[in-house]
Amino acid sequence: MPLLCQLTDPDGYRISDWNIAADPRDRDYWISLFDTFPNHIQTQIVRDGLDGDHFPARWSAFQREYESGMRLIRDKVERTGTLSTIELVRYRQMLLKKFDFPDPYRAIKRRENTAAARLYPQVIQRIDELPLEKRWPALFLGLLAGNMFDLGAPKTIDLFKRGQTDFFATLERIADQSWFIDHSAVLIDRLTNSSPWRQILFFVDNAGSDIVLGVLPLAREMARAGARVILAANAEPALNDITYPELNCLLDKLRNQDPQLADLLATDRLATVDTGNDTPLLDCTIITDACNTVAAASDLIVLEGMGRAIESNWHVPLKCDCWRIALLKDEAVVRWLGARLWQPVSRFDPA
Known part of the structure; x- marks a missing residue:
């Protein structure tokens, strides 16, 4: 698959320049996090009925190979002094697929989508009742x-x-937080007063409240303000990130609760596309042709969430405007940035 066409320097593209082995605290934190991953999901897989045939044998084989691979990763770090989060997440995804555990969060995503969908009418009603100057914030x-x-x-x-x-x-708690970076005023000015964007490619993150109560009300308002908005989701599962098929299924359900959403979808002012990715980060070297076609016609790209906006692509310049927005929820990420836990990031980089 091709590189993202909006990269300013495609030949020099690196998904991240954060060497997580450079600081012993970060190295130990990330390796421990991935070392313990199987322990966190085993009960969940069985409880949610995702174990399948011959689970004990498959799980034992998965654990043995996973632990062996993590030892090799630790040895490599000792030899080279380098490690990136994308190496760890790709290794985890490869082993989950190999032993037929491709989507251990599938049931959780479904439950959280259903719970968030029940709140969706209340959230958009609150938004629609606000005057425009309060709606965007x-x-x-x-x-x-x-x-x-x-x-x-x-x-x-x-x-x-x-x-x-x-x-x-959570909304109340965040309202009281100081922001690590806050370029919201620039964005609001563009959306309301000056030159709005024609087309917005919005790389989305998690299922549940993230996509239903966070992304969709915002994308809906952006489309009502005149932009065409395309939501870009992973091709395959990764943690609790929403996938392209799940997103389309979710929109089919929500359009029945929201006539304006239904109209935006019917008129193609709100659409979806498959990114080609299968990790919680965004690798701009494996973008689908369909996503690149959308990107080429977009004058704003939104990178939402720590994985796509910060752990990857934080220092990557684009040829079009770019908005990175995320809530800082990880202690290693905030240490790397020099920020504090729970601070919001809203960083706008013009073309």
């Missing part, structure tokens, strides 16, 4: 609140397990 905060549903970061995994990821409670 509320949508940005809603996007950040929804992004709390993240099963890749230990802090948010713990909150999810304790039932502390309520969307409206």
Whole structure:
């Protein structure tokens, strides 16, 4: 598959320049996080009925090969002093697929999509009742609140397990946070007063409250403001990220609750595309032709979530405008940035 056509320097593209082995704290943190991954999902797989035939044998074989591969990764780090998060996530995805556990979060995503869909009418009603000057800031905060549903970061995994990821409670907490980077005023000006974008390619992140209560209300408003908005989702599963097929299924259900959403979809002012990716990061070297066709006609690209906006592509310049928005939920990420946990990031880079 081709590279993303909007890269300023395609030959020099690197998914990330963060060497997580450079700081011993980061190295130990990330390796420990991936070392313990099988322990976190085994019970979940069985509970959700995703174990399938011959589960004990497959799981034992998966664990043995996973542990062996992690030892090789640690040895490589000792030899070279280099490691990236994309190496770790690709290794994890490869082993899950090999032993027929391609989507261990499938049932969780389905439950969270259903729960968020019940709140969707209430959220868009609140948004639609706001005057325009308050609507955009509320949508940005809603996007950040929804992004709390993240099963890749230990802090948010713990909150999810304790039932502390309520969307409206999170919205209130985020409203009081100081922002690490806040270019929201520039974005709001472009969306309301000056030169709006013709087409927006929006790389989405998680299922559940993230896509339903965060992304969709914002994308809906962007489309109502005159832009064509294309939501770009992973081709294949990765953690609790929503996939392209799941996104289309979800939109088919939500359009029945929201006539304006239904109209935007029917008139192609809101659409979807498959990115070709299968990790929680965004690798711009494996973009589908369909996604590249959309990218070529877009004058704004949105990178949502830590994985796509910060852990990958943080220093990657684009030929079009780019908006990176995420909630900082991981202690290693905030240490690398020099930020604090739970700070929002809203960074706008013009073409």
